[in-house]
Amino acid sequence: MSLVIRNLTVDHGAIRAINNLSFIVEKRRLTAVIGANGAGKSTLLRTLSGLNPATSGKASWGDHNLLKGKAEKHVRNGVSHVSEGKSVIPELTVEENLELGALWRGSKKEAEATKKYVLELFPRLGERLKQRADTLSGGERQMLAIGRSLMSKPELLLLDEPSLGLAPLVVEQIFQTIRDVVNSSSVTVLLVEQNAMGALKIADIGVVLNLGSIAAIGPAADLIADPAIRAAYLGF
Amino acid sequence: MLKLINTILIGLSTGAIYSLMSISLVLVWRSTRVINFAQAGQAVFSTYIAYEVALRTGNFWLALLCAVLSGAILGAFVDFFFMRTLFKRVTSGPIRAIAPVVATLGLLGIIRSAVGYIWGVEVKSIPAPASTDGIKIGSDVLPFSTYDALVLLIVFVVLMILTFIFQRTTLGLSLKASAFSPEIARLSGVRVDLTRTVGWAIAGACGAIAGVLATPNSLLSPNSLDILLVLGFAAAVIGGLESMLGAVVGGLILGLGVTFIANYVGSTLVFLSAFVFLIIILLVRPSGIISGKRSRNA
Numbered sequence: 433m434s435l436v437i438r439n440l441t442v443d444h445g446a447i448r449a450i451n452n453l454s455f456i457v458e459k460r461r462l463t464a465v466i467g468a469n470g471a472g473k474s475t476l477l478r479t480l481s482g483l484n485p486a487t488s489g490k491a492s493w494g495d496h497n498l499l500k501g502k503a504e505k506h507v508r509n510g511v512s513h514v515s516e517g518k519s520v521i522p523e524l525t526v527e528e529n530l531e532l533g534a535l536w537r538g539s540k541k542e543a544e545a546t547k548k549y550v551l552e553l554f555p556r557l558g559e560r561l562k563q564r565a566d567t568l569s570g571g572e573r574q575m576l577a578i579g580r581s582l583m584s585k586p587e588l589l590l591l592d593e594p595s596l597g598l599a600p601l602v603v604e605q606i607f608q609t610i611r612d613v614v615n616s617s618s619v620t621v622l623l624v625e626q627n628a629m630g631a632l633k634i635a636d637i638g639v640v641l642n643l644g645s646i647a648a649i650g651p652a653a654d655l656i657a658d659p660a661i662r663a664a665y666l667g668f
Numbered sequence: 669m670l671k672l673i674n675t676i677l678i679g680l681s682t683g684a685i686y687s688l689m690s691i692s693l694v695l696v697w698r699s700t701r702v703i704n705f706a707q708a709g710q711a712v713f714s715t716y717i718a719y720e721v722a723l724r725t726g727n728f729w730l731a732l733l734c735a736v737l738s739g740a741i742l743g744a745f746v747d748f749f750f751m752r753t754l755f756k757r758v759t760s761g762p763i764r765a766i767a768p769v770v771a772t773l774g775l776l777g778i779i780r781s782a783v784g785y786i787w788g789v790e791v792k793s794i795p796a797p798a799s800t801d802g803i804k805i806g807s808d809v810l811p812f813s814t815y816d817a818l819v820l821l822i823v824f825v826v827l828m829i830l831t832f833i834f835q836r837t838t839l840g841l842s843l844k845a846s847a848f849s850p851e852i853a854r855l856s857g858v859r860v861d862l863t864r865t866v867g868w869a870i871a872g873a874c875g876a877i878a879g880v881l882a883t884p885n886s887l888l889s890p891n892s893l894d895i896l897l898v899l900g901f902a903a904a905v906i907g908g909l910e911s912m913l914g915a916v917v918g919g920l921i922l923g924l925g926v927t928f929i930a931n932y933v934g935s936t937l938v939f940l941s942a943f944v945f946l947i948i949i950l951l952v953r954p955s956g957i958i959s960g961k962r963s964r965n966a
Contacts, residue, residue, distance in 0.1 A: 481855060507857035514855075521849045524841075532845050535838050536857030584857055 433459045433494040435480075435588055435622065440489035442472070442479050442644075449475040451644035452489070457588075457637070462614045462621045464635035464652060466628040466665060472644040473624040474516050477590045480622075481513035482506045493588050508536055512586035516593050518573035520580065522566035526557055529565050529576055533583030543583065550579040553609055571602035578606070582613070588620045589613075595627040603627065607634045628665045632656050640665060674810045675931045676924065681816040683923020684823035688878035689900025690907065690915035691830070695871040698910050699847040699864050701765075706746060706772040707875045708897035709779030712890060714739040714876035715883055716783055719792050728797035735876040743872020746775065747865045784890040791892075796884035819881050826877060827916060830870075834912070843867050895939065899926075902946040908956025918957070 435457035442450035449472045457463045465473050478484040480491055482503035491498040496509040503513070512533075520529050530550060534543035551558040554575040560568065565576060574594050581589060591610065595603040611634040614621055625631035632638050635652040640661060648661055655661050689707070696704045718735035722728060754771055758764050798814040834840035845853035846863040853860050878900070879893050886892065903922045907914025922942065929941045949957070 483851065483854075503851075503854040504857050504859050507855065512855070515851065519852050519855065521845055521852055523848045524844060528841055528844075531838075532841060532853070532856045532858070535842060580856060 433587060433620070435620065436490070436492050437480075438490040440476075440479070440491055441487045442475055442484060443487045444475065449644055450479065450486075453641075453645060455639060455646060455649060457620060457622055459620050460614065460618055461636045462611065462623060462634060463637040463639060464628075464631035465622065465624045465639045465641055466626075466631055467641035467647070468665075469626065470643075471641040473641055474592055475644075476641070477513055477592050477622070477624055478515070480506075481511060481515075481590055483513070483515075504536070507584050507586075510585075510587035511590065512581040512584050512588070513590040514577045514581045514592060514594065517596060518570065519577045520565045520568075520573050523564065525562055525564055526568070526576055527561040529580050530557070530561075530583050533580040534585075536584065542585075546583050546585060550582050553582070553613065554579055571598050571606065574598060574602075574606055575609075578610070582619075586619060588622065591621060591623045593624060593626055595625060595630060603630060607631070610634060629656070629667075632666075670805075670808055670810065671931065674812050675927050677810070677812040678816060678931075679924035679927035680920060681812070681819045681923075682927055683903075683920035684820055685878050685882050685896070685919075686899050686903045686923050687916045687919025688823055688826065688874045688881070689896050690903035690919045691912055692871040692875035692878070693897075693900055693904045694907070694909060694912060694915045695867050695874070697904070699843070699867045700747070700751060700768070702751065702768040702772060703901065704746075704772050704871070705769070705897065706775035706779060707871070707900075708891075708893045709776040709783070710739060710742045710746065710872050711875040711879035711896070712888075712893045713742060713779055713783055714872075715794070715879035715888060715893065716787050716792075718876075718880045719787075719794050719883075719888055722794050728795070731794065732877065732880050735880045736873045739872040739874075739876025739879075740869040741872070743875075744865050744869040746772075746872075747868035750775065751868075752861065780890045787890075789890060791887040791889045793887050794880065794883045800884060815884060822877070822881060826874070830874075830912065833870075839863075839866065843870075899942060902942055902949075905946060906949050906957055910956075914956055921957070 438454050440450055440453045441448065465476065467473055475484060479486050480498050482498065482501060482505065486499045493509065493511050498506060498511065530547055531543065534546060537543060556572055557576055557579055565573065568576060578594065594606050607630055610621060610623065613619060623631055623635065632652040632655055638650060638652040638655040639646060640648040640655065648655060692707055693704060696702060714735040717738040718731040721734045722731035750771055751768060754768055758767050796815040798818045800813045800815045802809040802811045802813055834844065842858045842863045845856065845858055846860045850860050878896060882896055899922060903918035904915050906921055907918030922945065925945055926938050926942055930938045
C-alpha cells in the first residue's frame with residue numbers, strides 16, 4: 433500500500449491550485465508537505481479525501497482510486513482526513529464526536545476498543561467526554577479532531593495544519609503524538625503544515641510545495657540541512 | 669378558575685400539534701437550510717390518506733399509522749427527487765438560497781391541486797377516536813375533551829420516540845452530525861445524502877401526525893392545513909429554528925397564547941395575534957426565545 437499521486441492538476445475556477453503534481457508516499461511513513469500560504473497544500477488534501485474534484489491526473493491509495501466517489505466512501509477505504517481548523521462538530525459532545533468517527537464500522541465493541549486507544553493517546557479528552565466540543569480549548573479540539581479520525585481506523589491519515597492557532601507548547605505535544613501514532617501503529621501520515629520546521633522535525637520525508645508544484649522533495653533531515661530550503665522556507 | 673384551567677389545557681393540546689408541525693420544519697431547516705412550505709401539502713395529502721383509511725376501516729389508529737407511513741415516504745420522495753436534483757444544479761449564489769424555497773411553494777401548489785382533483789374540494793372529516801365533548805367535572809363541563817387529552821398523550825409519546833432516536837441511536841448521531849456539519853460528517857464516513865433523506869422522512873411523518881391530530885377538531889379540505897403550517901413556522905421561529913426543544917417550547921407558547929386570546933379577548937383576534945406575536949419575536953429577538961449557540965441541540 434502506498435499513496436501514489438501522478439500528474440495531478442486541480443483548478444479552483446480560474447486559479448490552478450495544483451499543477452501536474454507527482455509523488456509517492458510510502459506505507460508507514462510520515463510525510464510532511466510544507467510551503468507558503470496558497471501553495472496548494474489544503475487543496476491537495478481536500479482532493480485526496482474526495483471533497484474537491486480534480487481537473488486531471490491520478491491519485492490512488494493501494495487499489496482505491498481517490499479521485500472517484502464521495503468523501504464518505506474514501507473513509508471506508510481507509511483514508512481519513514482531518515480538515516483545516518480543528519475539524520470537530522461543536523454542538524456534539526466529545527464522546528459523540530469520537531463515536532461519529534466509528535459509526536460506519538457498525539461494531540460498538542470495536543469502537544469501544546479504539547476509543548480506549550484514542551483516550552490513552554489523549555487522556556485529557558477522557559476527562560471531558562460529556563462536555564460539548566465547543567467548551568474545549570484549541571489544543572483539545574485539535575486532539576479531538578485527530579482522535580475522531582483515528583476512531584475510523586485509518587490506514588492513511590491526512591492532517592491539515594494541526595498546529596494552526598495553537599501555543600508552541602501544545603503544538604510540540606500534538607506533533608509528538610502524531611509521531612508516536614506512526615511509530616506505534618501501521619498508519620501512514622500525510623501532514624500538511626505551515627509550521628515547516630516543526631513538521632520536518634517529526635517527518636520522515638519532506639515535500640516542499642510552491643504554487644502547486646514540487647519545489648523540493650527528500651528525506652526530512654536533508655531538507656532541514658539544505659541551506660537554500662532553510663533560507664526560503666525555514667526562515668533562517 | 670375553571671375557565672383558566674380549561675384555557676391552559678386546550679392551549680397545551682393545541683400547542684402540542686403546533687409543536688409537531690414546528691419540529692417537521694426545524695428538522696428540514698437545519699439539515700437542508702430550506703423552509704419547506706410543501707410540508708402543508710405533504711401533511712394534507714397524508715391526512716386524506718388517513719381519511720380514506722378511517723372511512724373504509726373505521727379504525728383511527730390504523731388511519732394514523734397509514735398517514736405516518738405516507739408522510740414519511742412523501743418526505744423522502746421530495747428530498748430525493750426534488751432537493752437533490754436542485755442542489756446538484758445550483759450550488760451557489762442567491763439562486764441557491766431562493767430556488768429551493770420557491771420549489772417547495774410550487775410543490776405545495778401541485779400537491780394541493782392533486783388532492784383537490786382526487787378527493788374533491790368539499791370538506792371531509794375524520795371521526796375522533798375519543799369523545800370530543802367536554803369532560804364533566806361535577807356539574808361543570810370543561811370544553812377540554814377526552815380527545816384533546818389523547819392528543820397531548822400522542823404528541824408526548826412521539827416526542828419521547830424522537831428524543832430516544834436523537835439521543836441514543838447511531839441514526840440520531842448521524843442525523844445531528846449531517847445537519848450541523850455535513851463536511852465533517854462526510855469525513856467521518858456518514859452517508860450524508862442518505863441521512864438527510866431519512867431526516868426528511870421523519871419530518872414528513874411528524875407533519876402527517878400533526879395534520880391527522882388537528883383534523884377531528886376541525887374539517888379537512890385541500891388547504892385546511894395551511895394555517896397549521898404558518899403557526900408551525902411561527903412556533904419554529906419562536907424556538908430559534910435550530911432546536912427541536914425550541915420547536916416544542918415555541919409550539920406550546922404559541923398554543924397557550926392563541927387560546928388565551930380566544931377565550932379572554934375574542935376568537936376573531938386569534939390569527940391576527942399569532943402573526944403579531946411572530947412579528948414581535950422577529951423584531952425583538954430574531955434568533956428565537958431559546959437562542960445562542962447552545963440552542964443547536966437535539
